[in-house]
Amino acid sequence: xxxxxxxxxxxxxxxxxxxxxxxxxxxxxxxxxxxxxxxxxxxxxxxxxxxxxxxxxxxxxxxxxxxxxxxxxxxxxxxxxxxxxxxxxxxxxxxxxxxxxxxxxxxxxxxxxxxxxxxxxxxxxxxxxxxxxxxxxxxxxxxxxxxxxxxxxxxxxxxxxxxxxxxxxxxxxxxxxxxxxxx
Amino acid sequence: xxxxxxxxxxxxxxxxxxxxxxxxxxxxxxxxxxxxxxxxxxxxxxxxxxxxxxxxxxxxxxxxxxxxxxxxxxxxxxxxxxxxxxxxxxxxxxxxxxxxxxxxxxxxxxxxxxxxxxxxxxxxxxxxxxxxxxxxxxxxxxxxxxxxxxxx
Numbered sequence: 249x250x251x252x253x254x255x256x257x258x259x260x261x262x263x264x265x266x267x268x269x270x271x272x273x274x275x276x277x278x279x280x281x282x283x284x285x286x287x288x289x290x291x292x293x294x295x296x297x298x299x300x301x302x303x304x305x306x307x308x309x310x311x312x313x314x315x316x317x318x319x320x321x322x323x324x325x326x327x328x329x330x331x332x333x334x335x336x337x338x339x340x341x342x343x344x345x346x347x348x349x350x351x352x353x354x355x356x357x358x359x360x361x362x363x364x365x366x367x368x369x370x371x372x373x374x375x376x377x378x379x380x381x382x383x384x385x386x387x388x389x390x391x392x393x394x395x396x397x398x399x400x401x402x403x404x405x406x407x408x409x410x411x412x413x414x415x416x417x418x419x420x421x422x423x424x425x426x427x428x429x430x431x
Numbered sequence: 432x433x434x435x436x437x438x439x440x441x442x443x444x445x446x447x448x449x450x451x452x453x454x455x456x457x458x459x460x461x462x463x464x465x466x467x468x469x470x471x472x473x474x475x476x477x478x479x480x481x482x483x484x485x486x487x488x489x490x491x492x493x494x495x496x497x498x499x500x501x502x503x504x505x506x507x508x509x510x511x512x513x514x515x516x517x518x519x520x521x522x523x524x525x526x527x528x529x530x531x532x533x534x535x536x537x538x539x540x541x542x543x544x545x546x547x548x549x550x551x552x553x554x555x556x557x558x559x560x561x562x563x564x565x566x567x568x569x570x571x572x573x574x575x576x577x578x579x580x581x582x583x
Contacts, residue, residue, distance in 0.1 A: 290455045384462040384545035393551040397526040417574040
């Protein structure tokens, strides 16, 4: 339980820095740190699928945001690449590679049930209590709208935000108004 | 002549009703058969997208005005949030299935069963269908300012 409070403090501090800092690039990096803290939380809550999704979205969003801000903000990286920095990054990549190899070794054999390594996995509860607990014959519906409805609420709000973004960026009226004020 | 050719228009006017009915079926029976709110909403949206492709944008907007679509979108979102908060108020925790645990506990495999799950399916279906149709509609309105040339 302590790890969640530590991660929560990390996320809150990163959010405050992201709002308060003057440099756009460090603000974007702080936003990325918030997302990675959230994905670590999902991982400790035993929801690795959502953690993987979160990491993918965070990496893509970070790349797009950095690409969008780096031309706007004057952040010059002067001089050649330093030898020490290159060695450090190569060592970090090698360590991540070794950790990944270790993770693949601990994976169960392809096709074996998840219960063989994690007997208290939540999917056992879903299968056992799905019909009696929710009354829905379709177990997928029971999971996404009852056991994990909070996740579905997040998906619905993502869709809502996407529609708002498309409407605001692509509407006709504001473009005309913008042009008139420009000229 | 707006839209596509006569063949596409005729077939489209026959098929659109069937697609709409199929979408409604997928949404309503989401807790019994494969499907649910997301899949049914996409099918409902594709019915109106077919209408838009075959008959032109004006006809589709006359059939389903954009203001109505945006209201349906918001209605679905509010309905889903309302189900969540009603669970908090009645059952004591967020998104609890209060209808199944409380008064109206239907038989399994019946149409009216599973408590709040069919209601959530309807809300999600409204939300997804309206959002998808609105995105496609707005993308079809959008025209680049200067196609193929520079503005300066």
